[in-house]
Amino acid sequence: MTSLNKNKKTWKELMSNPKGLPNQVFSNLSFPGGTFFIDSHTNNLINTSTGMLVDNESLTNFVYAHPIFLFNSTLRGSGASIQDIFDLLDYDVNNGPMLGQCNMSFRSRLLLDKEYKVDGKIVSLIEKESKKLGRIKVLDFKLALIDEFKSKVASVDYIWILPLKEL
Amino acid sequence: MYSKGSPLKDWGFLVSQDSMDTWAKILDDPNPIHLDVNAVKLLSMGNRTINQGPANIAYIINMVEKNFPGSQIKKMNNKMTNSILEGDLVKVSGQVLKIENKEGELLISCSIKLTVDEERVAVISEVDVLVQNA
Numbered sequence: 001m002t003s004l005n006k007n008k009k010t011w012k013e014l015m016s017n018p019k020g021l022p023n024q025v026f027s028n029l030s031f032p033g034g035t036f037f038i039d040s041h042t043n044n045l046i047n048t049s050t051g052m053l054v055d056n057e058s059l060t061n062f063v064y065a066h067p068i069f070l071f072n073s074t075l076r077g078s079g080a081s082i083q084d085i086f087d088l089l090d091y092d093v094n095n096g097p098m099l100g101q102c103n104m105s106f107r108s109r110l111l112l113d114k115e116y117k118v119d120g121k122i123v124s125l126i127e128k129e130s131k132k133l134g135r136i137k138v139l140d141f142k143l144a145l146i147d148e149f150k151s152k153v154a155s156v157d158y159i160w161i162l163p164l165k166e167l
Numbered sequence: 168m169y170s171k172g173s174p175l176k177d178w179g180f181l182v183s184q185d186s187m188d189t190w191a192k193i194l195d196d197p198n199p200i201h202l203d204v205n206a207v208k209l210l211s212m213g214n215r216t217i218n219q220g221p222a223n224i225a226y227i228i229n230m231v232e233k234n235f236p237g238s239q240i241k242k243m244n245n246k247m248t249n250s251i252l253e254g255d256l257v258k259v260s261g262q263v264l265k266i267e268n269k270e271g272e273l274l275i276s277c278s279i280k281l282t283v284d285e286e287r288v289a290v291i292s293e294v295d296v297l298v299q300n301a
Contacts, residue, residue, distance in 0.1 A: 050186070050222060053224075064226065067228050068224055071221040075195075093197065093198055094206070097198065102245070
């Protein structure tokens, strides 16, 4: 382990005073981690709010969750909400952050009425110039769902675009 | 039966403010650009609220499910290229790029896009889906 890693602060430590931290401090920072329960009620909300008519006579619809659950289960079960992430980065949500990319992979289907462990880390936070948006930060982080056998069920790599307010 | 180059069946949805309000709760996401048109105007981002990114991805997943009922998505790479706005009628379309035989199952790779008015491409996806080989 390098001295840099030894001195690396945790999410909780950084959250205690997130003002003015350099972008590099967030590289490889582990999320607090947590769990997420995939419930049938939210699954129904997802289906109805995206125009998906569910066949109530199909048994699979009572077993498997909508795959987009990978998105909200990882974000909501990571131990940090979207707002927490922006707070950590000292980023004002009123600047209009946007999801740029979302790359998902599944080893197996997500199950309804089941709890998964969630963990992951921030890959990088870099600042750059966008032709369309001006000065931006690009946040790259990965999260995974782990089952009770400690097997990774699915993972997702998020890239968020964070427009910066012009000074 | 699908083969390389086959078009997938299109899928459509009218995006409402109600569905965005629901997604804000699902995601626990307070971002005002999804909820308050005044916030959108204040940020010079247009005159309509902006749909949540994961909802856009969910439309693509729904289209995959309609084309391959009971299938399993193995990989899905999504690039968000434009916004979907409140009141947009979105269309999901695509085609089969490749089919691989995997011990009684087929791994079908597809190129899919989410568009509005044929011109505005909001999401470009590459999806690998595992289906039973009938």
